[in-house]
Amino acid sequence: MSTVPSSSHDAELTQEKIRAIRRKIERRNSVFSDKRFLDSLFLPSSVIGREKQTESILEFVMSVRDGLxxxxxxxxxxxxxxxxxxxxxxxxxxxxxxxxxxxxxxxxxxxxxxxxxxxxxxxxxxxxxxxxxxxxxxxxxxxxxxxxxxxxxxxxxxxxxxxxxxxxxxxxxxxxxxxxxxxxxxxxxxxxxxxxxxxxxxxxxxxxxxxxxxxxxxxxxxxxxEPYSKDDVLGIISDRAKKAFAVKIEKEVLEYCATLSSDDHGDARRALDLLRVAGEMCDGKKITVQNIDSAQQKITKDRISIIVSSSSYHSRVLIAAICSNALSSGHPWTSTSEIHKKYLKTISSDKKPLSYRRIVDLLVEIENSGLVESRTISRGRYGYGNEYKLRTSPDLIGPIVSEEWWNSQVDLKVRRDAVEDLKKQIETRSKNNPFRSVYKNMMKADALMKKYGK
Structure with a gap:
């Protein structure tokens, strides 16, 4: 017996269905009383901390009273x-x-x-x-x-x-x-x-x-x-949570948000986003630490998409270069020179490559976006240099840059690993039988190398 398809009326949008969807959304977001307090762009009536910075700005501006x-x-x-x-x-x-x-x-x-x-x-x-x-x-x-x-x-x-x-x-x-x-x-x-x-x-x-x-x-x-401390972030989100939610948010949830934010360079904006998204995902129920974890995963993916989509062409190529190097080497850190080399290989032939100095500037901008982090290392007599590491997995960032390109990189990695495994097998066999089949096996490896572009 053939399967009977669903009635076309199931997909119909009627006024009653719209009302039902609205009721569902209202129930889902019932944990909020005023969500605007969790908006990072919302200007509060008071600011927690930053008195020293406020005084400095005021001193500069109010110098007009002295005629300068x-x-x-x-x-x-x-x-x-x-x-x-x-x-x-x-x-x-x-x-x-x-x-x-x-x-x-x-x-x-x-x-x-x-x-x-x-x-x-x-x-x-x-x-x-x-x-x-x-x-x-x-x-x-x-x-x-x-x-x-x-x-x-x-x-x-x-x-x-x-x-x-x-x-x-x-x-x-x-x-x-x-x-x-x-x-x-x-x-x-x-x-x-x-x-x-x-x-x-x-x-x-x-x-x-x-x-x-x-x-x-x-x-x-x-x-x-300077970045907010954990206590600073906790104070900010505790104050906002009282005004934004209709239900009480447990202290352990707020502390967990503050901990994640302080680990992420004291970003209070990120802590507010975590609370907001967690409230949207809890289906009107009590917000838990697990909701915060789910919100963290969603925000990370959305944030990367925004950063990549709003980046210039050359910035996207640099991000792609960092992802590619991390995948192929299996090592998270990659030097500026290695990124530059990969950038030159990846950039489209109809685009003019940027100078090395401009590449360095763009890497700083990418780091400021939160996508990567850097460290300075000593290279002995060659002086000091910078290395960069993705703050999230290249498997998450790569497909956002270009899914087709990333799939080709993963496929190339699999093929290269297969070639390396074959080479190891050949070396082992050659040691056990140095006078037989060495030439044949080496020719097989050489053919594979040429085929897969090692």
């Missing part, structure tokens, strides 16, 4: 260390002293695009690219001065989150762009107006390749955010 403002403040530290939250919080509490605009430059990949994004956030119309960046800078100046005239204030704070995005555009001359902003600040000062640019990134601005004329103007105003 630091032109560029570089705020840096690892992801999830509270940089953006603290800067936003400080700016919101300076409304009596200054106007401010917060711009996330990660939305753009070119210097012109970053300048246009700043102008857009200030309320200006973005000109076409043929107009040139100078016209965009003029528009930025006009919008800032207009805002100050209307508010009767003399200080404008321009916050550039993830400003390292401009350094991925070598053709756009990022150093020139920073110079134009500093020149704009000087021109405004001549009219009794002040501009303070706060740049937020994983690295200090001084660590990037800048012209001497830029370094001499920007000074050395830096604020470092």
């Amino acid at each position: 403002v630091v032109p560029f403040v570089s705020v840096y530290g690892r992801s999830g260390s509270g940089k953006s939250t603290v800067v936003k919080f400080v700016c919101q509490n300076l409304s009596d002293l200054a106007e401010y605009t917060f711009v996330n430059l990660r939305k753009s990949r070119t210097v012109f695009g970053c300048a246009s994004l700043i102008l857009s956030e200030l309320g200006g119309e973005t000109p076409h690219q043929g107009a040139g960046i100078n016209r965009v800078i003029e528009g930025i100046e006009k919008k800032i001065t207009t805002a100050l005239d209307l508010s009767k204030k003399n200080l404008f704070v321009l916050v550039l989150d993830e400003y390292d995005a401009i350094f991925s555009d070598s053709r756009g001359k990022p150093s020139d762009f920073v110079y134009k902003l500093l020149t704009l600040e000087e021109e405004m000062r001549e009219r009794g107006l002040f501009l303070c640019v706060i740049g937020i990134s994983n690295n200090a601005l001084s660590q990037y390749e800048l012209d001497d004329r830029v370094k001499s103007r920007m000074g050395s105003s830096e604020v470092f955010f």
Whole structure:
């Protein structure tokens, strides 16, 4: 008897079915009372810790009272260390002293695009690219001065989150762009107006390749955010959990989240994500440590997908090179030179390879994304060098880069291992019978090597 297919009505979406799905989702998420408190972008009414960093930022900005403002403040530290939250919080509490605009430059990949994004956030119309960046800078100046005239204030704070995005555009001359902003600040000062640019990134601005004329103007105003400790993270998520959940979250669950986060360089954002996803996966029941583990696996895979998909072509090739080296060698650590060699072999023939120095810069950016970690090792008389290791299994990252490419790498690894096994068998047989069948076996191995491209 043939199997009877399901009725077509089973797949029909009716109003009643939509209502049933909605009820199911509402029951599933019933552990939440206000999920926005678990959003890493949510600005709380108070910030736990970071008093030292807050005071430093305030000192730089409030120097306007003495008639001089630091032109560029570089705020840096690892992801999830509270940089953006603290800067936003400080700016919101300076409304009596200054106007401010917060711009996330990660939305753009070119210097012109970053300048246009700043102008857009200030309320200006973005000109076409043929107009040139100078016209965009003029528009930025006009919008800032207009805002100050209307508010009767003399200080404008321009916050550039993830400003390292401009350094991925070598053709756009990022150093020139920073110079134009500093020149704009000087021109405004001549009219009794002040501009303070706060740049937020994983690295200090001084660590990037800048012209001497830029370094001499920007000074050395830096604020470092060290990673949160376990106790810091526990305090943050305990406070947020009380407001976000309708049910009490056990202390052991919160401590487990804090431990995972502190192991991941004190990333409070990651701890909040773990709690949120665990709440979504618990089906309205009590959140357990097992839910946190499941959330960790889901977030890791999703995060890698986001990082890889948003990376430039050359960054993806470098990630592929690290995965390939880890697979073929069976050793997690691989040197910069080995990554560079594999990069040159992997890159498409219609693409121009980047310089070794630019490769080093991209590896730093990939490390800052959390995908890899590095260590410095001594090479004796050859000095010191860096090695990189994936923070998760290459079997997870490889298919995300390219499933077809990764399958070919795995297949090649299997074939190479087979060739190595055959070579060992030949060596063993040759030792037991050195005058017979050696030539025949060596020819067989040589044929296999050529066939599988060893």
